[in-house]
Amino acid sequence: MAGGPGGAGDDDPGGVHGAGPRGPQALRPRGARLPPGRPPGGGGGGRHPPPPRPGDLRRRRAHAGVYEPPEGGGHGDGHPQAHPPPRGAPGSAKSTLVYHIKRALEAYSRTPEGAIYRIQGYPIHESPLRAIPDAARPELAARGIVVDQHLCPYCRKRLEEEWGGDIRGIPVERFYISEAEGAGVGVFAAGEPNTQDASQLIGAPSLLGLQRYGAESDPRAWSWDGALLKGNRGVVELVEMLKAKPELLHYLLTTAQERQVPVDRIGMVDVDLVLLAHTNYAEYGRFLSEKRNEAIRDRTRVIEWPYVMRLRDEERVYRKMLGAPGAHLAPWTLTVAAGIAVLSRLQERKDDFPPLSSLKLYNTRYGANGYPENADDPLIARESTLQDYEAMRSRYPMDGKDGLSPRLVVDWISAAAVDRPCVTPVDLTRTALATYREGQAPLKRADLEALIKLFWTEYDAYVERVVQRAFATSFEAEAENLWRLYLEHAAAVLRNKKVRHPVTGEWVEPDTNLLRRLESAAGIPEAAARGFRQEVLALVGALREAGEAVPWDADPRMKKAIEQTLLQERAKVLRTTVSAYTPDEEQEETLRRVKAYLQEKEGYCPHCADWLLSYYAAKVRRGEA
Template identity: 45%
Template sequence: MSIANDYLSMDKQPELWRGDFAEYLELLLRNPQVARSAHALLYDAIIAKGISLGQDDQPPVYGAFEDEVFGIDEPLSSLMKALHAGAQGLDIRRRILLLMGPPGSAKSTIATHLKRLLEQYTRTPAGAVYAIAGCPMHEDPLHLLPYSAREKLYEDTGVHVEGELCPVCRYHLEQGEGTWASISTVKVEQITFSEQRKVGIAAFAPSDPNSQDISDLVGGVDIVALQKYGVESHPLAWRFDGTLNIANRGIAELIELLKSKSELQFSLLTLAQERQIKAPRFELISADEVLLAHTNEEEYRRFVSDQKNEALQSRTYVIKVPYNLKWSAEEQIYTKMMGNYLNSHIAPWTLKAASGWALLSRYEKLEKYSPALKLKLYDGQFEGEYRPAHLREIRELSPRDGMFGISPRQVVNALSQAMAASVDHCLTPTDALKALRESLDHHTGAENKEKRDELLSAVGTIRAEYDKWAKETVSRAFIAAFESSAQNILVRYLDSAEASVREDKLKDPVTGEWVDPDEKLMRSLEDLIGVSEGSKKSFREELLVRVGAMARHGKDFRWDSHPRLKEAIEQRLFADLQGTIRTTLSNKVPDEEQKKKLEVVKDRLKQQEGFCDHCSSAILDYVGYLLEKGN
């Protein structure tokens, strides 16, 4: 039972404050922050998770989204700027925040995460929210204050009170019974937001136009209570349980807002601009909530092209949410989405292959920059002549990058089917590329020949990148089988470097003769890692200093101790061993010596590269095939 109690206690509600309005005022005077607006509450909930300032011209990274959405830091930064302005009481809080982008670009993920974030935050002392007890809209207790008292409160605390009591609370106060006999005795309670319990968080989604009406947003008549109170305009005969009522003090998610009936869209005008809800037969009802909507680009275009929507357009703040454009971030998306396959293995570079293919479909064509080059520059891989300035130019020349292309959902559909069909319970890059190529029959838009050819070409582009990586990975693994050869190259280099720096000769270990340093060997390694002729001496001196420092601490300097030199030795050794590797991998019936080397290579792949038995054999077979073809 103790184990069961551990699980059950995880959903235990925190102990919540309860008191009367007079006690709440004392609490407020000690900590004016408890009177935050909905925008300020949401902004603080996000900031509480931490923020890392971006380098150079990069946007900040918010800890609240770090493990949830990937590669769309700029849209998140735009959203945070809007929330920050709203939190300061500026006019942007009177707007519908509209996330607009292609399907699968994480719009609903952002909205869902913000709702969960608010739920968690209001369960903490820092996120405490207080409401009039029993109010169906969980409204701000400060609505009880008369205007004269509100002015004094602002002078004393800087808290600006907006809004009036809802019809239910006003009715109770006018009746003056029990705890409602005076303002000071009205009960106030701390609340925690919950979408399930309909407190502070709600979502509205369009449905059948014939059955959906305004009651979905602002509530409707309570038939049972109507029999008691006689008229629909009686506050207690009305259910204040619409989306906008429930979301008061928190956030209302408006799913695919522009697909809903225009009458329902226009009901948001008053709420957005005046921060009031209009329910039939009632006066305007004050509400404070973040209106967060999302829609796709096609719906948005139709919306802005219709002049009848001009009033709503002026009350909408649009935030573009394109598909992610960064290779490493796209891989993170699939890692998260494919995380449910606990009994299966995903080989290294598999998700990277799928990610690259999806990204290539999202780039506009440019003469100066190929899609393959964009793939690397967007990911911050600035090699050779390319610098961040080139990426800025790409953004200017192709502003619609990410607003079209393959959705992550489509990629995961293909990968999931391939994973389920795998008898080895392992998905390799070649499996993934094959599955993505075959999935074109199920992609809407791929029936267009030009589009289909582009997607097939993208498969070829990614396969070329994979071929390069596969050969490099296998070569590194082979080097482990020839580690003594790598160490010998290092020893020869260090001996020659030491003699070169001293401007001396060195003794040949075989003949015993005094010979000149092997300048050819040294330069062949240094050229591989970009050490110029002019800087070779300083590089060698720095290296010898490191060797001496490690020796003083009782450590051996090995062939892989210096990252740059290690890279050069690997390349040199791979060039020397290519024939051996080709022979070993292409031999259908390897001899005992070759079998031993292959086992060493497979162990290296499994222990250091993350391969399993199946995919380590698969990559060796594949690289053998490439080398046999002469690729």
């Protein structure tokens, strides 16, 4: 799998997006193979499209075993091609990926390019091209139409008895892949061993058919409703495949290797399908340890499908799973939840990539130049490069293969929302600790507490920033003024000129103290100050030349410096106001404006705006802010 920032890679998850040497043709029914450019016809159907990229899922990689019949002519010659979607940890969206593959296949079968045809009235959607006699096939092959499979026993019986052996009498109809109608999509879910039966895969004799035709060996007496038969001309999903009994795995192995399903008392039935299997890490580990599984193991490929490791993508997963929650979620509630979950999925660290640094590396998106793109996100590694990310991935390849499941985290959020108008980060973490039981995830309660404490430092830093912004009611105007002053005085220093005093109008020396105060806040040492000033002025000149505005936040480093400078100036007033047990009239008015700002600009509701200020006041009184 190709790796990429924040997950297991942007590249094609080999085998899901056109795996193997045949590329997207992996999902094409192959009763007949047509040459490139030839329109679909008969039962050959055209190519099915590769499934859509799974968006917020693409960072998850799971193990999957998918068995596909060999493409080459004959039954079983050549090597079966494995096209795997997912095997992975619980909640890593394995089933969701397969769901989207099936929906893409259904949609494509309804397009002109995806037309598929079958013999009318036959339950396993038999391709009419298979009725062509062997003697006529070489002539078709010379024209580029290769037919290498034969009618099943049921259709042979019908051909002889209903159509007198004349293939021209066979009625043909177009059909559409549909899981709901059992057309071209079969599903086998391995449950308890005692409930598993071969009939789930290959069907069973029909009581009505037995009464009518008298023998189980008569193909007309068979039900033909097993998953491997329903999925003919399409796909068969094998849920938790490795929990299946060994005798059932035999049917899958035969289907993969021979492109035939062994149907009891009937014989071998040619099929044209893709087997999509997914399972969990624990089952796969047991599967590998058993020597008797060598034949199946040899016919699988593994795709890693770990949990999401980019924090912002993990938040999106929660939003999708929650839908419309019954309570308001305070800002950073999902961020805290996602941060704890991502930290739990990290392999044990050495000193080279501490957990929080690793989380920020995963959350960073890098541009073509190898530097971070999402510079405004406080939870990225701003000073990192793509090389740093790749070094971490190489050093810790097991990241994402274990940890807290999204399902468990969403359960915490849902539980915290019960009888609450709003869920805050504190509500979330208290609920998580109150409901957590050993065994729910591969970490102990003490480990969960440590992860919460570790990420809480980021939340407290956010609280400090947002409360300071809320108290700076004239922040934008003052920030713009400070930016203009910096530009004016920096240009004067570089040109050895004076600046005009705004009150007296006299020409005075530039304020180098102002310049250094801002530059220090931006992390610029005095030795590099001149170069930094030149860079900033060059940026301003380029923007003006392009006819663009030059706002105070045009340079990310100066934006940080201006914010820090202005907010520090207000810190004393802020702390006095927010921590007052009985605020006076002026302080009450200030708090009212602050709450209005939090609701209008920061996404707070009245409940969590009050809570945030109370939380911050408690920190101030304890001397923590």
